[in-house]
Amino acid sequence: MELNKKIYLDHAATTPVKPEVLEAMLPYFTEKYGNPSSIYSLGRENRKAIEDAREKVAKALNALPKEIFFTSGGSESDNWAIKGVAYANQNNGKHIITTNIEHHAVLNTCKYLERQGFEVTYVPVKENGIVDVEDIKKAIRPDTILISVMFANNEIGTIQPVKEIGELARAKGIYFHTDAVQAIGNVHVDVKDQNIDLLSLSAHKFYGPKGVGVLYIKDGVRINSFIHGGEQERGKRASTENVASIVGLGKAIEIADANIDNYNEKLLKLRDRATKEILGKIPYSRLNGDPEKRLPGNVNISFEFVEGESILLSLDMKNICASSGSACTSGSLDPSHVLLAIGLPHEIAHGSLRLTFGEENTDSDIDYLLEVLPPIIEKLRAMSPLYDTFTKNGRI
Amino acid sequence: MTPLLKMEEYSQKVMDHFMNPRNIGEIPDADGVGQVGNPVCGDIMKMYLKIENNVITDVKFKTFGCGAAVATSSMATELIKGKTVEEALEITNKAVAEALDGLPPIKMHCSNLAEQAIKAAIEDYRKKNESAKQ
Numbered sequence: 001m002e003l004n005k006k007i008y009l010d011h012a013a014t015t016p017v018k019p020e021v022l023e024a025m026l027p028y029f030t031e032k033y034g035n036p037s038s039i040y041s042l043g044r045e046n047r048k049a050i051e052d053a054r055e056k057v058a059k060a061l062n063a064l065p066k067e068i069f070f071t072s073g074g075s076e077s078d079n080w081a082i083k084g085v086a087y088a089n090q091n092n093g094k095h096i097i098t099t100n101i102e103h104h105a106v107l108n109t110c111k112y113l114e115r116q117g118f119e120v121t122y123v124p125v126k127e128n129g130i131v132d133v134e135d136i137k138k139a140i141r142p143d144t145i146l147i148s149v150m151f152a153n154n155e156i157g158t159i160q161p162v163k164e165i166g167e168l169a170r171a172k173g174i175y176f177h178t179d180a181v182q183a184i185g186n187v188h189v190d191v192k193d194q195n196i197d198l199l200s201l202s203a204h205k206f207y208g209p210k211g212v213g214v215l216y217i218k219d220g221v222r223i224n225s226f227i228h229g230g231e232q233e234r235g236k237r238a239s240t241e242n243v244a245s246i247v248g249l250g251k252a253i254e255i256a257d258a259n260i261d262n263y264n265e266k267l268l269k270l271r272d273r274a275t276k277e278i279l280g281k282i283p284y285s286r287l288n289g290d291p292e293k294r295l296p297g298n299v300n301i302s303f304e305f306v307e308g309e310s311i312l313l314s315l316d317m318k319n320i321c322a323s324s325g326s327a328c329t330s331g332s333l334d335p336s337h338v339l340l341a342i343g344l345p346h347e348i349a350h351g352s353l354r355l356t357f358g359e360e361n362t363d364s365d366i367d368y369l370l371e372v373l374p375p376i377i378e379k380l381r382a383m384s385p386l387y388d389t390f391t392k393n394g395r396i
Numbered sequence: 397m398t399p400l401l402k403m404e405e406y407s408q409k410v411m412d413h414f415m416n417p418r419n420i421g422e423i424p425d426a427d428g429v430g431q432v433g434n435p436v437c438g439d440i441m442k443m444y445l446k447i448e449n450n451v452i453t454d455v456k457f458k459t460f461g462c463g464a465a466v467a468t469s470s471m472a473t474e475l476i477k478g479k480t481v482e483e484a485l486e487i488t489n490k491a492v493a494e495a496l497d498g499l500p501p502i503k504m505h506c507s508n509l510a511e512q513a514i515k516a517a518i519e520d521y522r523k524k525n526e527s528a529k530q
Contacts (some may be wrong), residue, residue: 307438309462313406318412326438326462335438347435347460369483383420383466385442385458 005318008363010299011205012154012182013325017248018207023391024251025209028244036241037230046243053250059213060257061199062190069215069233070246073103074181077200077215077268078148080179080237082109084223085146086118089175093143094118094218099131099160100341101255101278101313102150106309107178107337110148120308128290129158129342138163146175151183151199155325155338155354156289157298159187166195175221180289181205181213185256185296186264197221203245207359214243267296268358274366281374287337288352297357302323302344306380308335314376322370330374347386406463407497413467418474421456427524430516433509439465441513443473447521448508452476452484457513464503472510481518487511 008016017025034042036050051065058065073076086096098110100122110120121139125131140147145171152159157178162178169176176199180189185206191199196222202213203379208322217223217236229238258261280283284304303311310324315322325336326349334340344352355369381387406414425446433439439461446454455477459469472492476484489507493499499507 305460307461307465310414310466311412311464317411317415345435347438350435350438383417383458384460385431385440386460388422388458389444 005319007361007368009098009320009322009355009357009361009365009369012157012295012354013323014204014210015207015285015358015362017209018203018252018255020255021248021251025244025248028247032243036243037229037232046241048276049243049247050241053246056250057216057253060184060189060253061216062192063216064219066234067191067216067219069217069237070241070249071213071215071237072211072242073204073213074103074200074202077202077213078103078177080180080215080226081110081217081223082106082148083113085175085177085221086113088222088224088349090118093141093145095141095144096120097144097147098122099134099149100124101129101131101155101158102148102337103154103179103181106148121323123136125158125341127178127343128293129153129288129338130290130293131154131160133161133164133168136264140168140172140174144172145260146177146181150179151178151180152187152295153289153338154182155336156300156342157182157356158289159293159294159295160181162196163194165280166197170195182295184253185260186267186297188260188312191216191218196229198223202317203252204251205238206252206256209245209248212242214249250311252276263344264296267357270361270363270366271297271299273363274355274357275301275368277366277370278373281370282377285377286348287301288342288344295356299355300352300355301355302339302348303377304348304351305384305390306377308350308352309350310374310380311351311353314380315372318376319374320372325354325355326350402433405500406467407499409471409495410464410467410499413470413496414463417457417466417470418457419456419470420458422458423456425456426456427515428519428521430513430518430520432512435460435462438462438530439506439509441465441509443468443469443513443517445476445517445521446449447481450480450482452479452481460525461509462503462506464499465509467496468499468507468510470490472514477512481521481528484514485518487514488511 036047054065054068057068095284170298175197181202184201196216199216225236227238288300308324339349426444427447428445431442444456455473457469489511493507
């Protein structure tokens, strides 16, 4: 292995910008600096660049260009979808349904709305990390105005029954939002076929730039404006457009959409090999989340008797970048809400490792991982009083 | 899922004590053993003391926890080795953190655990001693 070569296994956190995406963006920082709202050609050309990007996004999602709104990223899109629909429809009811494994951009927005007098039902997922459509159905009340369920989970990668939930919501006349930040570029998303009314996505998860995203809003959905000001984004999201980033997002989604089947196949091989061999080589380890209905690049494994940050630090010393659901990596005292939601005891949730594969990963990266990971876990277990108690007493 | 704390937030000394912890292990015939923390919070420290003539002659530890928890345990054992029981009791969490060239603010609670582990092990030693006298 090359000295100091980083092995990046954290593509669910972010991805590098593709060279062709960067190339498409660069002119918009310098020579093509016009404000898209200006009427002279320097501005008009940029307006066209934005509309081209909008068409690319619409094509990838099977939506209409007028249903695509550019935002600053996934969190903004989630905030806008949930608050915007809640406030615009509160005369019809103040009840929202979501799950207990959503991203904090959804969960904390819902908690905020609870303080504003809305009621939220957090439907628990099953042990495999997937919500049961029947449980969503049971949570529906006459005053339910919105259901928000993520497309795929960011920690354990589980893919939710979005199409069925969308169908249910539509039959009941309830709006359906999905946070598809982790799904885009990894699995097929089709807003028409999957009955989606609102969808959030973020460019930096599919080799685009950070700081730009999209909220898809199906034509006719009642939603408040997010930023009041000028006429940008049809008056719903004012502010001079982030032209270069929007162009980058358009290019990135075009490439991702065209390559999705090959990419999927490549990641599946890496994922399944890594999962099988890690579980085979390291005792007292378990895969978190459904083994099949999960993102093609996601591995999430708990190692008993060890703590996640210690694993990450040790991997970092070996030039491997990964992440964990341990409390110690987040600054809170509780481990990941997702791992607790699928029924993991606290001490096992603390010892989780998330590996998310991407474009530049190869089988030799996995060879190297399999070489360094088992001794790291062994070393940490040798110093763990929990492992000590376990080996002496057969239990903790 | 939050990314790993930036490595720069841990001093070189913390990383050194994490990667190469001193005095790791256990003492089978320890004079005092203290265990603090709980698995729910993700931190457990177990400290073993060998005490002769009121002086800590040997100390070992085992820790389940983050990088800071391991490093503070390791440093705490270094600080109390060769000290009298009274001197060891005077070691504060601040002293442990300072000896490691500081800890990130959110990790300061780990140094409390090290101080508590020392105190728990000494308390255990004193209890055993008292019952031996009776």
